[in-house]
Amino acid sequence: MTKLTSIISNLENVALKNAATGRKKYFDLYPVTFEEFLEARGLHKEAGCLHGFSLKDPEAGGAITAYFHEKLATEFNVYLRLGGMPRIVDTYIESAGQSSILPERISDLVTTIEDNVKAVLGERSKLYEYDEILRRLAHLSMDTLKFSKLQVNHAGRAEAKKLVNKTVGARVAHKVRLIDSEKDLSKYFLFDCGVLNYLLNGSDLLGSRITSQHLAIGYEAAIGNEIIASLPSRDDLFYWKSPRGAQVEYLLRSPLLAAIDVKTGTGDTRSLQSCALFEPKLDCIVRFGAQPPLVDRNFTAKITSLGLERKITLVNLPHYLGGRLRELLAEI
Template sequence: MFKRDALTDLENWASSKYRKPLILRGARQVGKTTVVNEFGKEFENYLYVNLEHSEANKLFDSSLPLPILMDMFYVYCNKSKKEGRTLLFIDEIQNSPKAVARLRYFYEDLPEVFVIAAGSLLESLIDVHVSFPVGRVEYMALRPCSFSEFMGAIGEEALRDLIKKAELPDAFHDRVIALFNIYTLIGGMPEVVRNYAFDGDIVSLNRVYETMLEGYRDDVEKYAKGGVLSDVIRYILTEGWAFAGQSITLGSFAGSPYKAREVGEAFRTLAKTLLLELVYPTTSASVPLVSDLKRSPKLLWLDTGLVNYAAGLQKEIFGASDITDAWRGMIAEQVVGQELLALSNKVSQRRHFWMRGKVGSSAEVDFVYLYDSKIIPVEVKSGHNAKLRSIHSFMDEAPHEWAVRVWSGNYSVDEVKTSKGKSFHLINIPFYYVGSLEIILSKHIKSSAN
C-alpha cells in the first residue's frame, strides 16, 4: 500500500465539526475499499460491513434500533468495542435500500459514529434504484492515482515535494519528464501503479489492464438490463478507447449503426460510473463558465494506461520522446485532462474546453480552468508562441492577461502580444506541473495584483 492523497481528504472530513456520513464515489478498481481500510487504521474501532454478505444485509433489513444495530456490527465483525473513535465502513451499499435510508439516522441519532459508504456499481444506480437522503450525507470522488501519487509510490518523495511547490530545479527536468512519460504510458490505476513500483515490469501490466477491461464489460448488464442500451454500452467499451481526447459525434459513433439518442444514453450511463466524461466546450472567455451542449463534446476516459492498452497505443507512446508528438497529441490531452480532474475530489467536477463562438471559426483551446473568477486557457502544445493561434484568439476576448501552455519544455513565463495588439503573460509549464496548477497561478496572478 502506498499513500493516496485521499487519505488526507478523509482526515479533513473526519476532523470537520459539520461532518456527515460520507458517500465515496469512483469507478471500479480505483481503490475505494483499500483507501478506507487504510484510513480505518487511525480509529480505535473499525467496522467493515460488506453488504454483498447476506448476514450484513439482513442486519440492515431488520428493525433493530440504531444503537443496538451498532452493537450487532461488532458481533458481525467479531470485534470488542474499545474506548475511542468508531469508523463504520458500509461497502457495496447499493445492495440494501434500507442501509441507504438509514444513513440519515446515523447523522441525526449517532453523530459520534464516523460512517463511510461505497459501492462498486453505485454510480450507475444513483437516482435510478438508489436515492440518498438529501442534506444528510456528503460526497467525495476517488479517481486514479495522479502523477504526484505515482511519484510517491515509486519512492521519489523528495522530487514529488519539489513538484508540489513548483520549485523543481531545471537540473531535474529531464529525469522527471521521463518519469511523467512512464506515468502517461502505464496510467494511474492503483493496482498498475503498485505492480510497477514493485518490479518495474511494464509488459506484465497488460494482464492487469485486460482483467480490468473485462470487469467493466461484464458489468454491462448491471448498468442496463438488456436491449439496445446494453449493446451500445458494450460497443463503446470495446471501440471507444481509440477516441480519447477527440471530439466525437454521437450518431453512428465509431462507425456503429446506433442513433445519436441511443449513443447519448449509453454515454450518460457510463459517465455516471465515472469511467468517462463527455467534455463540452464553452464559447465565452469570461465567467460564468457554461457548457454549450449543442456542440460536439470531447471524449476523455478515466485512465491513460487503459486507453493505451485498449487502443493499441503502447508501442507508440513508449517510443515517444515528447508525448505531444505521439498519437496526434491526443494522449497528451488525455493525460492533462486526467491531471486537471485530479485537482479536485468533488463529484461534480467537470472539465471544459473553449471554442470560438464566431461562425466559421476553427479556434479551439484544449482546456479552460476556472481560477479566481477567471477562465484560464490551457493549451497542450509544443512549438513557438506565435503558433498558439487559438490562445491568441481566446486572449483577445478575455478580460485578463493570463494563459497556460503545457509542454515538455522547462517552466517559464513569456510576454506575448496578439495580432490585435493585446499583451498577455504565457505561463509555460512542463507536464509534471499540471498537478501544481493552482499554486503556479496563485504565485503569478496574486503576486501581480499586489
C-alpha cells in the same frame, strides 16, 4: 450519536441492497496522480521538487534544475503509459518495472470496467458491443462528439447517447463542455491515461509503439485528468472554440480565467492567442509541453490579418506540473 458510513463506488444508480446505512455521502475517487505515483515509487526528491516549485520564486528550494526537469519528464512519460490505476501501479512497482503480467492485468481491469458499465446500463440495453464502443470513445477523445459515430448494430443515436451519459456517470469518462454554449457540443476523454493507452495502443503498456496522434490524445487526457483531480468538481473544466475554428483544450474560471493548450512537444501558441483576443476577460494563457516552466508576463497575442493585438501573461509549463496548475495560477 449519528453513525456515518461511507460507501465508495465508481458507478451511479446502483441499487445498494440491504445496506445498513442512514444518510449517504458520495464523492469521487480518481486514479493515482503523477505526484502520488512518484511518492509510491520512492522518488521523494523528485516529488519534493514537483511539490515545492513556485512561479513566484522558481529558484527557491524547489527549483527545477535541468537534471530534475529531465528526470520528471521521463517519469511522466512512464506515467502517461501506465496511468494511475492502483493495481497497475502496484504491479509495476513490485516488478521493478519489468513486469510481464502488466498486459494481463490491464486487460482484466478494462474488462471489469466494461462489465460494470454494462451492469449500469441494464440487461435490456441493446448496446451489446460496449467494449468496441469504449475503444471508439478512446479514439474520439477530445473531439466534439457526434453520437452517430458510436452507433452499432441494432442501437441508434439515442442508445449511443445513453451509453455516453452512463459512462460519464460511472466516472469512466469525463465530459468537457464548450464554455458559455447553450448547445451540447461537449468533448469527452477517458478517466485514466493507462486505460486510454491500452484501448488505443494495445496491452503492452510500456513497449507499444504510439503514433503521434495517439500520443497527443494521451497528453491531453493525462493533463485533463490531473487538472480534474485538483478541482472541487469535474464540472468546473471547460473548453473554448472561436467563431473562426480555433480551439484550446481546456478553460478554467478559477482561480483565474485561464485558457490551456496541451502540446506534445513545444508547439505554437496560435490557438491561445486567438482565445486571448476573442476573450477580453481572459487573465492568462497556459501552454503545456516539453519545455521547462517559464512565465512571460508581457507576451503579445496577435492576429495580424484582423489587426488585433493585446498583452497577456503566457505561462509555459511542462506536462508533469499539470496537477499543480491551479496552485501555480493562484501565484500569478
